[in-house]
Amino acid sequence: xxxxxxxxxxxxVAGCLVLLGTVLLWHLSHLDQHIFEADVLRFKTSDSNSxxxxxxxxxxxNVPVAQITKRQVxxxxxxxxxxxxxxxxxxxxxxxxxxxxxxxxxxxxRQRLYSRAFIIGSVDxxxxxxxxxxxxxxxxxxxLRYGVLKGLAxxxxxxxxxxxxxxxxxxxxxxxxxxxxxxxxxPQVTSKGFDKQSYQAIVDGTILSIKRAHESxxxxxxxxxxxxxxxxxxxxSPSAYLxxxxxxxxxxxxxxxxxxxxxxxxxxxxxxxxxxxxxxSVHGTSMLGNNTIVSGDxxxxxxxxxxxxxxxxxxxxxxxxxxxxxxxxxxxxPNTEGAYCENxxxxxxxxxxDKSTCGGKSQPCHGRGPLFRVKDNGxxxxxxxxxxxxxxxxxxxxxxxxxxxxxxxxxVKSFHTFVDFSKYSFQHPNGTTVRTCPAALGYSFAAGTSDxxxxxxxxxxxxxxxxxxPVWKVVSGLLKAPGPEQxxxxxxxxxxxxxxxxxxxxxxxxxIADIQMLRVGQFIAIISPGEATTMSGRRWKEAVAKASxxxxxxxxxxxxxxxxxxxxxxHYITTEEEYNVQRYEGASTLYGPHTLNAYISLTLKYLxxxxxxxxxxxxxxxxxxxxxxxxxxxxxxxxxxxxxxxKSFGQITTDAAASYRVxxxxxxVFIGANPRNNLRLEDTFAAVEFQKSDGSWIQVRxxxxxxxxxNWRRDxxxxxxxxxxxxxVIGNGPKSVQPGKxxxxxxxxxxAPVTGKISGFTGTSREFDVFSSRRLPKVRxx
Numbered sequence: 001x002x003x004x005x006x007x008x009x010x011x012x013v014a015g016c017l018v019l020l021g022t023v024l025l026w027h028l029s030h031l032d033q034h035i036f037e038a039d040v041l042r043f044k045t046s047d048s049n050s051x052x053x054x055x056x057x058x059x060x061x062n063v064p065v066a067q068i069t070k071r072q073v074x075x076x077x078x079x080x081x082x083x084x085x086x087x088x089x090x091x092x093x094x095x096x097x098x099x100x101x102x103x104x105x106x107x108x109x110r111q112r113l114y115s116r117a118f119i120i121g122s123v124d125x126x127x128x129x130x131x132x133x134x135x136x137x138x139x140x141x142x143x144l145r146y147g148v149l150k151g152l153a154x155x156x157x158x159x160x161x162x163x164x165x166x167x168x169x170x171x172x173x174x175x176x177x178x179x180x181x182x183x184x185x186x187p188q189v190t191s192k193g194f195d196k197q198s199y200q201a202i203v204d205g206t207i208l209s210i211k212r213a214h215e216s217x218x219x220x221x222x223x224x225x226x227x228x229x230x231x232x233x234x235x236x237s238p239s240a241y242l243x244x245x246x247x248x249x250x251x252x253x254x255x256x257x258x259x260x261x262x263x264x265x266x267x268x269x270x271x272x273x274x275x276x277x278x279x280x281s282v283h284g285t286s287m288l289g290n291n292t293i294v295s296g297d298x299x300x301x302x303x304x305x306x307x308x309x310x311x312x313x314x315x316x317x318x319x320x321x322x323x324x325x326x327x328x329x330x331x332x333x334p335n336t337e338g339a340y341c342e343n344x345x346x347x348x349x350x351x352x353x354d355k356s357t358c359g360g361k362s363q364p365c366h367g368r369g370p371l372f373r374v375k376d377n378g379x380x381x382x383x384x385x386x387x388x389x390x391x392x393x394x395x396x397x398x399x400x401x402x403x404x405x406x407x408x409x410x411x412v413k414s415f416h417t418f419v420d421f422s423k424y425s426f427q428h429p430n431g432t433t434v435r436t437c438p439a440a441l442g443y444s445f446a447a448g449t450s451d452x453x454x455x456x457x458x459x460x461x462x463x464x465x466x467x468x469x470p471v472w473k474v475v476s477g478l479l480k481a482p483g484p485e486q487x488x489x490x491x492x493x494x495x496x497x498x499x500x501x502x503x504x505x506x507x508x509x510x511x512i513a514d515i516q517m518l519r520v521g522q523f524i525a526i527i528s529p530g531e532a533t534t535m536s537g538r539r540w541k542e543a544v545a546k547a548s549x550x551x552x553x554x555x556x557x558x559x560x561x562x563x564x565x566x567x568x569x570x571h572y573i574t575t576e577e578e579y580n581v582q583r584y585e586g587a588s589t590l591y592g593p594h595t596l597n598a599y600i601s602l603t604l605k606y607l608x609x610x611x612x613x614x615x616x617x618x619x620x621x622x623x624x625x626x627x628x629x630x631x632x633x634x635x636x637x638x639x640x641x642x643x644x645x646x647k648s649f650g651q652i653t654t655d656a657a658a659s660y661r662v663x664x665x666x667x668x669v670f671i672g673a674n675p676r677n678n679l680r681l682e683d684t685f686a687a688v689e690f691q692k693s694d695g696s697w698i699q700v701r702x703x704x705x706x707x708x709x710x711n712w713r714r715d716x717x718x719x720x721x722x723x724x725x726x727x728x729v730i731g732n733g734p735k736s737v738q739p740g741k742x743x744x745x746x747x748x749x750x751x752a753p754v755t756g757k758i759s760g761f762t763g764t765s766r767e768f769d770v771f772s773s774r775r776l777p778k779v780r781x782x
């Protein structure tokens with residue numbers, strides 16, 4: 001950080017010494033509380049497994065520049081509010097959403113999932129506002145959005161302002177959370193149907209986050225900025241990207257969008273920053289397909305690290321919320337080391353460039369994260385990719401006072417409508433009339449990607465014939481054989497699943513999708529239902545930026561972001577050139593080769609609704625079905641819990657050791673009960689407590705913390721006995737560890753046989769000492 005020209009060196013040094021002395025005195029006088037309740041962030045470095053522990057480095061790295069330079073220029077005042085709430089559904093016995101792997105069923109929790117809400121409104125006309133939601137799920141969803149809107153309507157009063165036009169529900173695209181909440185049949189196949197508990201946890205937590213954001217509303221300022229992250233994502237389908245014209249590709253310096261864009265929220269009354277909302281493109285696939293421990297994947301880690309850092313520097317800012325939203329995520333991957341073969345014949349070789357195969361098969365081809373050599377189901381790589389996003393965001397955050405762009409213009413606008421993409425006709429950029437098609441998935445959809453290969457003998461860029469497996473042609477035909485018109489419309493996609501024309505027992509996927517945009521001042525957000533690829537996102541944002549001059553304040557340059565997958569999940573959105581290659585992303589572009597141009601056409605058509613002068617009401621379009629009360633469900637509920645004979649719930653079967661050093665893993669095994677009995681939302685299954693100097697105990701870790709892991713294991717299905725395994729990987733996270741005496745707590749709830757009564761219980765480990773050390777953590781994943 002460089003001092004401004006108006007400050008001489010002596011003043012800067014004196015100020016820094018005063019600040020340092022104040023902070024150190026505060027540390028000494030609040031030692032017990034500060035070490036755990038308001039820690040500075042100690043990121044892992046990219047080339048080491050050890051946490052960086054320099055307090056001085058982090059103080060001056062993370063303190064917002066405004067506290068020193070006082071050079072901030074603010075823009076227009078808006079109503080702003082932020083809120084965060086727990087949406088963690090059942091962490092065991094429910095299939096994960098993302099990889100479509102029926103065997104990936106939850107067995108525990110590493111990090112709770114959250115909804116983060118950001119409200120922006122006009123001071124002059126408070127009814128003009130919108131709420132942007134970032135939820136730690138694979139995507140937005142039709143049923144979820146219906147549930148949230150119904151819940152907001154039921155709250156009444158001031159919450160009646162939040163309606164379908166101004167609520168955007170975006171997912172971080174994590175592949176590490178419970179599924180069974182989706183509206184349509186196709187994603188319900190691997191989850192064995194629809195689970196009300198999973199669905200309701202997300203709906204209720206999302207509503208609570210909006211409620212908290214609404215209750216925090218105050219006048220404030222918005223500041224935007226952007227930075228480039230060089231090492232947090234690569235393109236997993238570069239052969240498809242290369243199908244775009246050389247002239248277009250030459251406009252950009254990479255085959256992924258490396259830009260991280262930030263919108264900072266600053267309260268006017270005290271100039272306190274209350275939140276940030278960021279957009280960056282990287283898949284939520286750091287946690288691998290064999291992982292069964294719930295977390296928010298790399299976006300969840302990034303938000304956790306950022307919020308921990310801010311709260312560590314400002315203990316009074318406990319309400320600070322950091323949203324890490326997705327952007328043009330379609331062809332990105334966090335597995336930055338590339339895709340390699342893991343079969344014996346091709347071990348260590350790069351997968352084939354065009355088909356991502358090894359020996360002609362897709363299954364052995366796997367992407368490698370930055371710490372892939374650590375065999376922990378992707379957890380170390382997940383933390384590292386999250387750290388890289390958080391670090392880049394923090395660097396940008398610290399620079400906004402000097403280089404940020406104030407958001408100006410008093411109006412806040414939004415619109416939303418539904419469009420039937422099975423038959424939308426429009427004028428193509430080349431002047432011809434084209435149309436979209438009923439949704440369909442191609443053969444390469446079943447091949448999966450290098451992030452998560454498919455289970456059968458499909459490959460990417462699969463032509464479908466004549467060499468395709470004839471068995472699958474028969475299976476596809478038995479489900480629903482596409483007719484000549486559908487084949488022609490979707491060409492050159494060979495159709496494996498004609499899902500848009502499959503309606504029994506209810507719709508298999510969405511034909512009706514959302515078109516939504518939000519604007520505040522010169523800042524415009526495109527809300528994308530699908531996963532736009534890098535070049536698709538670039539074209540879409542560029543088209544909106546060029547057409548936006550009539551809706552943004554005069555004299556300002558548009559700032560356009562793309563957020564998604566949101567509202568209704570519509571799989572992928574590729575360019576026509578990428579579609580023709582028919583890799584996974586093209587095969588998963590539901591509505592045919594003109595999908596992207598249809599989205600662009602529609603957003604430009606409705607863009608005038610974002611004008612400050614607009615008073616018209618948009619046509620809501622056709623309503624999609626809400627299947628939340630009529631979906632199939634083959635998920636077995638909790639029958640009952642029993643402790644082993646002569647044992648009791650919460651009793652310890654394996655206790656902690658007498659002492660540990662930082663870098664060790666403390667493991668305690670309790671007689672447990674099924675955590676589906678009580679999700680403990682806004683609470684915790686596991687905790688670490690520290691003994692203060694007065695002998696009292698304070699909680700220093702809970703389910704939110706990355707270094708505390710809750711595992712659940714069914715021991716006897718007939719009797720109903722189970723174990724809860726709690727592991728504290730000491731020092732493997734952003735928070736400091738003070739030497740001293742600790743204990744581990746387990747909070748469970750059992751379901752009684754016959755009566756079904758749910759009863760809470762607690763288990764407590766022995767007390768143990770923790771000493772300082774820099775040994776690397778060793779953790780066994782149960």
